[in-house]
Amino acid sequence: MIIIKIGGSVLSDKKRKFHFRETVVKSIAYEISRFFPEEKFIVVHGGGSFGHPLAKEFAIREGLRDYSSRHGFVLTHLAMLELTKKVAQSFLDNMLPAFPISSSSIFITENGRIVKGYMDVVKEALSREFIPLLFGDVSFDEAKGIEIVSGDEIVLHLAKEFKPEKVIFLMDVDGVYDKFPGGRLIEFMKAKEISELTLEGSSGIDVTGGIRKKLEVAGEIVKYSKEVWFVNGLIKDRLSRAIVGNGIGTVVVP
Template sequence: VVKLGGSVLTRKRGVEALRPKILARLAGEIATARDRPLVVLHGAGSFGHPGARRFGLTGPPEGRNDRVRGAAIVGTEVRRLHLAVLRALVAAGANPVSAPMATHVLQREGRPVDIDLKPFATVLERGAIPVAFGDVVPDDRWGFSILSADTLAVALATELRPDRVLFVSDVPGVLEPARPGPPRIYPELSEETLRRLRPGAAGVDVTGGIVGKVAAMQAIARAGIDAGLISGLSDGRLARALRGERVYGSWWSAGSR
């Protein structure tokens, strides 16, 4: 399972600000692994996060009456990025099949309570690459809420049992909290790492930021699967990781605490 972060595919400070050259290169690296089963997920970045904040989709409605409208607008915005990802994969020679989750998930207060992942296995059995994304999905208490691609990665890891889950970001790994000297990453992640991190350590977004990502990696490792956070800005790093190399980055090893 590969999750392409919105931070590497887009410039988050813009509005729908795609990084086309980076997307094309990452698609090419993914295409090198087309001889093995692979699921691709991607975040929303500047295609979805601004709207999610604007319409309050990251929490309870709190009296707002524009949530349905917000779900429609944000869902449309993130699908523009999704189409760009599909086009890049096709251009690179891969065979992606769109697998949107809006009609396959029910959440309760922002957490999945019912999720149907069978379509992923069906697409994989036919030799294609299912591609899904963080999306706005029905919520039985809030009307609609955000299903993050990180949350989906955890669910897919548990269901499909991949060799590893790769989170591809715009940073080389999980950065240590601010300290003198050059930035340093945690090469090995653990519960102690989670305790040391604080909101804002490497940016907080509507899907939980780095703390939420590390918590997702913990859940994946507890399921017996290696999880790695690597840079998508380093040419060839994703391709090597897809070949099974333990490339430079932050790793939560299977079964470790």
């Protein structure tokens, strides 16, 4: 099994509210179709320009406060449902049965970390040769009342549950750089080296932690998977090459 995370910066331009890169997502779906159903997949996607701006506008990460936060909680969830509908349709156009599973319905968080996850629907979907499609979403939170459950947090929980062969993060750059822009691409690293890295630079709106958080998550994921890849999801065949193990990007190993 392979878990693929489609970053919000891949499926949308985060600087353009409610923007969707249909051609890019269809290309990703086509690459997955080369290997499915012989290979099992779970796909998780980020919030992009659908979820992040609303989560920031309504300060969802500050927790449940008043009517405004409840209003924003619902609006953010509805925006994510709209985005996942677009992703699922792009997969269907490539004959891939991606089945959307609402993350807010199966995960409970505490300060944004998943503490309860109900995996039965995911398991049933896999057993029937569907591709479970999950997404970064709002969550009911035991500490704050409401929170955001990020796509990266979801990927980590899925890795613990399903022990995938590999996890692939699709980004809008070629991998992890020590400095961005203008830095060096880090092609290989061991999990123990992540805490020693000094990273500089970021772009767009991201309320879930950015590349530093992704690397920390990767360090956890490799306890349950052989390798974690960071590759450019905007360039044709980069995903396919990572799937077969001959990728261009950054690979993290135990």
